[in-house]
Amino acid sequence: MFGEPGAVVYLADCVDLMKVIPSGSVDVVFADPPYRLSRGGVTVKSGRLAPVDKGAWDRSMGFAEDHRFNVRWLKEACRILKPDGTIWVTGTHHIIFSLGFALQTMRCKIINQITWAKPDPPPNAFHTAFTHAHETLLWASKGGGSRYTFNYDLINSTDPAAQLSSVWHIPSVPKREKLHGYHPTQKPLRLLRRAILASSREGDLVFDPFCGSGTSGVASKELGRFFVGAEKEEEYAELAGRRIGAADRGVVLREIPDLGQRERF
Numbered sequence: 001m002f003g004e005p006g007a008v009v010y011l012a013d014c015v016d017l018m019k020v021i022p023s024g025s026v027d028v029v030f031a032d033p034p035y036r037l038s039r040g041g042v043t044v045k046s047g048r049l050a051p052v053d054k055g056a057w058d059r060s061m062g063f064a065e066d067h068r069f070n071v072r073w074l075k076e077a078c079r080i081l082k083p084d085g086t087i088w089v090t091g092t093h094h095i096i097f098s099l100g101f102a103l104q105t106m107r108c109k110i111i112n113q114i115t116w117a118k119p120d121p122p123p124n125a126f127h128t129a130f131t132h133a134h135e136t137l138l139w140a141s142k143g144g145g146s147r148y149t150f151n152y153d154l155i156n157s158t159d160p161a162a163q164l165s166s167v168w169h170i171p172s173v174p175k176r177e178k179l180h181g182y183h184p185t186q187k188p189l190r191l192l193r194r195a196i197l198a199s200s201r202e203g204d205l206v207f208d209p210f211c212g213s214g215t216s217g218v219a220s221k222e223l224g225r226f227f228v229g230a231e232k233e234e235e236y237a238e239l240a241g242r243r244i245g246a247a248d249r250g251v252v253l254r255e256i257p258d259l260g261q262r263e264r265f
Helices: 014-017 062-079 096-105 187-201 217-222 236-244 250-255 259-264
Strands: 001-002 007-011 026-029 042-045 050-051 081-091 111-117 132-142 168-169 205-208 225-230
Touching: 007 217, 007 236, 007 259, 014 062, 014 225, 026 062, 050 096, 062 081, 062 096, 081 187, 096 111, 096 132, 132 187, 168 259, 187 217, 205 217, 217 236, 225 236
Parallel strands: 007 225, 026 081, 026 205, 111 168, 205 225
Antiparallel strands: 001 007, 042 050, 081 132, 111 132
């Protein structure tokens, strides 16, 4: 176990951990599951070809088994959500359709499909497809009658014509967010801040079943939310603990002096 009061990361399989979490006790689940991208392919880094193999945890087990895995953890994630709680899941085309189908099969209502548009994507190495310049986030509630949290006024300006859309233009992870160590699928803090600020209240409990480098925990701590994460790899659980421990509570709210500066988070 790594962390501090109010924010903790367990070195554990997420399903095993969720089984001991009471039903209906979590306000927000933010999940960044394995994308199953490690299939022997290559990408471009600093102008050179580099493998995209991230580790055994990211390798595909075959379509059917990958989907069974998604159903297995999503069932537990939905069980621990409060009736008015919401769940965020991220992915590329490799898994996002499986995740969306599973959520709808569980009678969850997809509130938004968010496109995270990257202004700085790596080029397609072999010129065989369009450059992959976005990832998808699905935001869902437990059902059609859910009175879920959406902090409209916190993430939008006072101008109704300038509403934040479902396309988020956010750069990849800056170097300053990698000072405590490296994780191959780390998400930018700005992305997590926006999702958590939009869908939870101060004092709410956020759970991340695939904690990775702990970005969700950092954002939760900064925003005054309680946080619990699960991570199977000890190296990354320790990294998450270091990052969360170094984070400052309340820093994000001080960064946003007025609603017109929504692009700051």
